[in-house]
Amino acid sequence: MSIPAETFFLDPQSQGTFQAQIQQMIAQGILSGRFARGEKLPSSRKLALHLGVSRITVTLAYTELVASDYLSSRGRSGYFVSDTAPEPPADPPQVAPSEAVDWARAIGQRFTGGVVPERPQDWSRYRYPFIYGQTDPALFDHANWRLCALKALGQKDFTALTTDYYDKDDPKLIEFILRHSLPRRGIIARPDQVLLTLGAQNALWLAAQVLLTQRRVAVVENPCYSALRDILTQSRCHMAPVSVDSNGLPPQDIPQADVIFTTPSHQCPTAATMPLDRRRALLRRAREMDALIVEDDYEFEMSFLSPPSPALKSLDADGRVIYVGSFSKSLFPGLRLGYLVGSEPFIREARALRASVLRHPPGHVQRTAAYFLSLGHYDAQIRKMGKVLADRRRVMEAAIRQHGLTIAGSGAFGGSSFWMRAPDHVDTQALTAALMQRDVLIEPGRHFFSAPNPPANFYRLAYSSIPAERIPEGIARIAQAIAALPAP
Amino acid sequence: MSIPAETFFLDPQSQGTFQAQIQQMIAQGILSGRFARGEKLPSSRKLALHLGVSRITVTLAYTELVASDYLSSRGRSGYFVSDTAPEPPADPPQVAPSEAVDWARAIGQRFTGGVVPERPQDWSRYRYPFIYGQTDPALFDHANWRLCALKALGQKDFTALTTDYYDKDDPKLIEFILRHSLPRRGIIARPDQVLLTLGAQNALWLAAQVLLTQRRVAVVENPCYSALRDILTQSRCHMAPVSVDSNGLPPQDIPQADVIFTTPSHQCPTAATMPLDRRRALLRRAREMDALIVEDDYEFEMSFLSPPSPALKSLDADGRVIYVGSFSKSLFPGLRLGYLVGSEPFIREARALRASVLRHPPGHVQRTAAYFLSLGHYDAQIRKMGKVLADRRRVMEAAIRQHGLTIAGSGAFGGSSFWMRAPDHVDTQALTAALMQRDVLIEPGRHFFSAPNPPANFYRLAYSSIPAERIPEGIARIAQAIAALPAP
Structure with missing residues (x-):
């Protein structure tokens, strides 16, 4: 890489000569690690023109730097950072300007302090990754995704790629979701009732912002997706956690509330599936107290054991269910694409908020997904994933049984994980650390539970990213690690 | 497209027979426009399996629908929506369930009501598009962007494409911004001082959320980017508009405030460039009252008349400037990629908020931009754009002079637009509508100005999307349209 002339600026208020300033800028660039050994300096002509100084000034500065071994000259090819130039210190001094800002005062609202689950970015380097929600290269139809992405980069789609949609969405993707995705959940909706989001996370955040205030009460499942609790904490609403059982959220335990957040298809994290009669009871309970329901249907496609029951939203005669869909599990989380379905007045506000916060998901992402879906690759991928996941689940159940581990929750339809309970004395945080040493x-x-006193002995085992043949040994290692812990 | 079996659900509480229910679902699908003529129905075997009914039930339903001309049978190929099936009504009845929700009450916070600038999505169909901020197919290096996007879709970058980065960014893109983009603005920063955002819009929104509360005062330029005013309105801070002059925001007019939002490189929308001595004065004024500055440097690359002066941030010895960068103007707005540069305590909060709101910009977008930048295509594109824009600007200045139109603001370094003043009696909203009729x-x-009483006679003419040879005729038509308006 060559260093562009445009990165140099003279300070008219400086005391030194132009030549000295140029030498200093280059030396500092090298000492701070910004200019690396072997990189080419701008030609003396270009730099002189850019800085508005004479060419001889630049040449003299360069010559001095060659003498002090910062630069080397390669004749007509120009000047380069010398291969023996001083190295930047391994631990460079904090070159921050003297911070004059009192940040404790300057920051008006704090957003740090939430749960950041510790998931290693390098998970694929582990041999037994029972990690949840990352993409298995063996399952994702990368080849067809590439083809669709390439199609969406074509001349015909130039506008879809580059345009500023402001608050709008790609009509092709919306049409597909309306005609194909939602009917699979029993949901019939119109274009004005759907909004694309940056993944389910963004959908939940938008819903919370529109529906909640400091004076409102939100019911959350306990345990639940910890990022949802962070979202609600930031909205400053009153949060009422309700413990789930093996059928998910029990309607009779729900206190008076304004909004109920629930995951009926696969409760997160226990994987419980809410039976149809409880879904009806939940809707009755919501009607009774005139509450809204936000249904996070994040994993319905992973229903390989039996067909999924229709979404809560499909049973909703009142318009009180807001539905959250996501492509993160079935495609990949780095896509950042999900959607909200709800009544027009709600979608209108969510759309205005999304426009203000980020305008719209990138056009290329929307159009690529539209092609992948409409060309049938999505359905094919779901079928393929279902077969593989069913197989892995079978292997896993057998291994868990064989090693005497305890399943606390699975799912009636499939899913991609088991919710596990270790003996009471086991702290699964420590267990996780110990197991990382064993690959x-x-x-x-713990992070799924509402405070205070979250139980420490639960853990989640996903089979979405581990090949079937490695599962038995992985489970064996977990059992060994639990057994190795001192009994109480 | 064929209709998947998974879109059908039986209602166990329904009164009718299974056969009747199936007939009804299909007829309703056709009448509501969800199933289009020629689409293939699932095979009777598949549908029966999915619904858990006998195959003969499905076959009987299909046969009935053939008799009533909803379906046609093509022998062994199966059943299709008939080519003479009843058409959905052009204006379908509102099939919404009886809405039982009082949305006026249910919505906790409103976000509609901001300015949504009316910019036609089909702008490229106009012959004389003096439209701002959209991508000119003739200027954007689409071929190399495609190549970079394809590279980022490769096996080697599978993780960068698919992974859930949580609150992190693509390290390749961050490195490039630190080593290449920021030094061109005279800014030296560390990785912890940069955060990627969904465009400059998202960067401004994040900054406002972190820095402002109901009790704080934000200074905005008047006129200014109207979406910024909407962002600040939603933050509920007190907003203090300060009128700009031909050198941008005048420091001596700034009242006591907590945060100052400014566009020193090219004032939006007047295109004024703030001279260096005023930049220093602005920093002094901020220090005097211990305020922060948010510098939106949205168009610095368009400096083709003379090299851009360094960013305000580069002069900031206190750490009180927060810098907003964007790739929307130099690449394209549909990319949705920008960044924030600021002190660590600020970036930390903005990062936590971004993670909660949307996690991160899609991985593929980040990696593609990293390649496009690091392979030198970006610099080449900027040079090319600079040459073309300089030419268009020259043509435009001549045409404006020839037709006696009035420039209210241009930019010292270039930019991509002129800020224009029509005679006092001209309402440019009406002028815009009249000119659309003339292509x-x-x-x-008006939407750039703070209320009350925004002047009605200003307008913006951009040359970023109109070929030079069409400019003279376009300007002539504007002059004719103004002259055709009745004098006061």
Whole structure:
């Protein structure tokens, strides 16, 4: 890489000569690590023109720097950072300007302090990754995704790629979701009732912002997706956690509330599936107290054991269910694409908020997904994933049984994980750390629970990213690690 | 497209027979427009399996629908929506369930009501599009962007494409911004001082959320980017508009405030460039009252008349400037990629908020931009754009002079637009509408001004999307349209 002339500026208020200033800028660039050994300096002509100084000034500065071994001259090819130039210190001094801002005062609202689950970015380097929600290269139809992305980069789609949609969405993707995705959940909706989001996370955030205030009450499942609790904490509403059972959220336990957040298809994290009669009871309970329901249907496609029951939203005669869909599990989380379905007055506000916060998901992402869906690759991928996941689940159940581990929750339809309970004395945070040393990744369960006193002995084992043949050994290692812990 | 079996659900509480229910679902699908003529129905075997009914039930339903001309049978190929099936009504009845929700009450916070600038999505169909901020196919290096996007779709970058980065960014793109983009603005920063955003819009929104509360005062330029005013209105801070002059925001007019939002490189929308001595004065004024500055440097690359002066941020010894960068103007707005540069305590909060709101910009977008930048295509594109824009600007200045139109603001370094003043009696909203009839797109200026009493006679003419050879005729039509208006 060559260093562009445009990165140099003279300070008219400086005391030194132009030549000295140029030498200093280059030396500092090298000492701070910004200019690396072997990089080419701008030609003396270009730099002189850019800085508005004479060419001889630049040449003299360069010559001095060659003498002090910062630069080397390669004749007509120009000047380069010398291969023996001083190295930047391994731990460079904090070159921050003297911070004059009192940040404790300057920051008006704090957003740090939420749960950031510790999931290693390098999970694929572990041999037994029971990690949840990352994409298995063996399952994702990368080749057809590439073809669709390439199609969406074509001349015909130039506008879809580059345009500023402001608050609008790609009509092709919306049409497909309306005609194909939602009917699979029993949902019939119109274009004005759907809004694309940057993944389910963004959908939940938008819904919370529109529906909640400091004076409102939100019911959350306990345990639940911890990022949802962070979203609600930031909205400053009153949060009422309700413990789930093996059928998910029990309607009779729900206190008076304004909004109920629930995951009926696969409760997160226990994987429980809410039976149809409880879904009806939940809708009755919501009607009774005139509450809204936000249904996070994040994993319905992973229903390979039996066909999924229709979404809660499909049973909703009142318009009180807001539905959250996502492509993160069935395609990949780095896509950042999901959607909200709800009544027009709600979608209108969510759309205005999204426009203000970020305008719209990138056009290319929307159009690529539209092609992948409409060309049938999505359905094919779901079928393929279903077969593989069913197989892995079978292997896993057998291994878990064989090693005497305890399943606390699975799912009636499939899903991609088991919710596990270790003996009471086991702290799964420590267990996770110990297992990482043995090449095994599991997810400790504590962060899913509402405070105070979250139980420490739950953990989640996903089979979405581990090949079937490695599962038995992985489970064996978990059992060994639990057994190795001192009994109480 | 064929209709998947998974879109059908039986209602166990329904009164009718299974056969009747199936007939009804299909007829309703056709009448509501969800199933289109020629689409293939699932095979009777598949549908029966999915619904858990006998195959003969499905076959009987299909046969009935053939008799009533909803379906046609093509022998062994199966059943299709008939080519003479009843058409859905052009204006379908509102099939919404009886809405039982009082949305006026249910919505906790409103976000509609901001300015949504009326910019036609089909701008490229106009012959004289003086439209701002959209991508000119003739200027954007689409071929190399495609190549970079394809590279980022490769096996080697599978993780960068698919992974859930949580609150992190693509390290390749961050490195490039730190080593290449920021030094061109005279800014030296560390990785912890940069955060990627969904465009400059998202960067401004994040900054406002972190820095402002109901009790704080924000200074905005008047006129200014109207979406910024909407962002600040939603933050509920007190807003203090300060009128700009031909050198941008005048420091001596700034009242006591907590945060100052400014566009020193090219004031939006007047295109004024703030001279260096005023930049220093602005920093002194901020220090005096211990305020922060948010510098939106949205168009610095368009400096083709003379090299851009360094960013305000580069002069900031206190750490009180927060810098907003964007690739929307130099690449394209549909990319939705920008960044924030600021002190660590600020970036930390903005990062936590971004993670909660949307996690991160899609991985593929980040990696593609990293390649496009690091392979030198970006610099080449900027040079090319600079040459073309300089030419268009020259043509445009001559045409404006020839037709006696009035420039209210241009930019010292270039930019991509002129800020224009029509005679006092001209309402440029009406002028815009009249010109659209004559194949000319201009942007009325009213929405840039703070209420009350925004002047009606300003407008913006951009040359970023109109070929040079069409400019003279376009300007002539504007002059004719103004002259055709009745004098006061």
